[in-house]
Amino acid sequence: MRRFLRSSLVALSLGTVAVAAGAAATPTAWADGESAAHYKQGLAFKSQGKEDEAIAAFEKAVAADTRHAMAWASLGHLYKKRKDYQKAVAAYEHATPLMPKNAVVWAQLGMSYYRVDRVDEALVALEKACRLDPKDAETRSNIGVLKRKKGDNAGAIVQLQWAVKLAPGDASYHNNLGVALRADKRLDEAIASFQKAIEIQPKLADYHFNLAVVYRRQEEVEKAIASYELAVSLAADLADAWYDLGHMYKLNHDNDKAIEAFNAYLELNKGKDAAAQKSIEGEVEALGGTPATAPKKDPPKKKGAKR
Numbered sequence: 586m587r588r589f590l591r592s593s594l595v596a597l598s599l600g601t602v603a604v605a606a607g608a609a610a611t612p613t614a615w616a617d618g619e620s621a622a623h624y625k626q627g628l629a630f631k632s633q634g635k636e637d638e639a640i641a642a643f644e645k646a647v648a649a650d651t652r653h654a655m656a657w658a659s660l661g662h663l664y665k666k667r668k669d670y671q672k673a674v675a676a677y678e679h680a681t682p683l684m685p686k687n688a689v690v691w692a693q694l695g696m697s698y699y700r701v702d703r704v705d706e707a708l709v710a711l712e713k714a715c716r717l718d719p720k721d722a723e724t725r726s727n728i729g730v731l732k733r734k735k736g737d738n739a740g741a742i743v744q745l746q747w748a749v750k751l752a753p754g755d756a757s758y759h760n761n762l763g764v765a766l767r768a769d770k771r772l773d774e775a776i777a778s779f780q781k782a783i784e785i786q787p788k789l790a791d792y793h794f795n796l797a798v799v800y801r802r803q804e805e806v807e808k809a810i811a812s813y814e815l816a817v818s819l820a821a822d823l824a825d826a827w828y829d830l831g832h833m834y835k836l837n838h839d840n841d842k843a844i845e846a847f848n849a850y851l852e853l854n855k856g857k858d859a860a861a862q863k864s865i866e867g868e869v870e871a872l873g874g875t876p877a878t879a880p881k882k883d884p885p886k887k888k889g890a891k892r
Contacts, residue, residue, distance in 0.1 A: 654683035
């Protein structure tokens with residue numbers, strides 16, 4: 586049987602890829618001659634939204650001068666924007682040795698590594714960015730999320746606490762801290778973090794879902810139900826919330842609502858998790874209901890009128 590509670594997803598935010606104003610770069614970051622001309626043309630195309638032409642121009646710039654750091658960084662930006670993360674990694678790997686004190690480029694290399702499942706290298710690059718710019722909340726939050734994914738809850742919490750201190754108005758950082766605290770079984774603190782995230786951004790379903798998870802773990806059934814209900818009211822396609830909500834209603838002996846929630850889950854889960862589908866169909870039947878996935882029965886044929 587599927588786990589009663591599935592882990593929530595944590596968004597890893599990606600900042601804009603621009604070279605930070607005033608960031609240190611080697612003299613070769615700004616090339617002359619042919620390379621510089623191609624780079625200038627690439628910037629013009631980029632400002633016009635002509636990404637294909639911009640990429641071609643930047644590629645010509647680095648072909649003419651492989652040490653044109655800004656052209657490599659610009660290529661990384663455009664490749665990442667297109668979700669071509671392998672090429673983004675290659676571009677940023679060329680840029681970082683040429684502009685080793687640029688925190689933004691290191692941070693973007695780190696997140697590009699993450700997108701191609703090179704998590705250890707992602708952490709190294711992000712930590713380099715953090716040393717260069719220790720007051721960047723986004724980098725600290727991303728480090729915290731990756732540390733949590735690797736099971737280092739204590740390290741994650743330290744970084745995420747810094748993120749919320751540096752940017753207290755960003756709901757996502759409070760949410761990410763709540764997830765790390767929950768993983769570390771510091772449930773009361775996790776509740777406070779999720780509540781702060783909700784206070785800042787009350788209409789995001791994931792935050793209500795994450796809060797509901799903690800209440801469920803604390804066996805606060807009524808509070809869990811209220812938070813799950815808010816989650817599905819904001820995102821009716823949130824399958825995990827319907828799944829958990831069905832179990833909460835069942836624990837609360839509200840069988841009709843449990844059937845309704847389980848059936849909402851079954852509709853959303855079609856063709857995905859076969860084991861969970863079978864399990865929840867059994868739950869619905871045990872509660873006296875008909876699974877939403879059950880074959881429809883043909884209506885009985887009417888008998889001919891008597892003469």
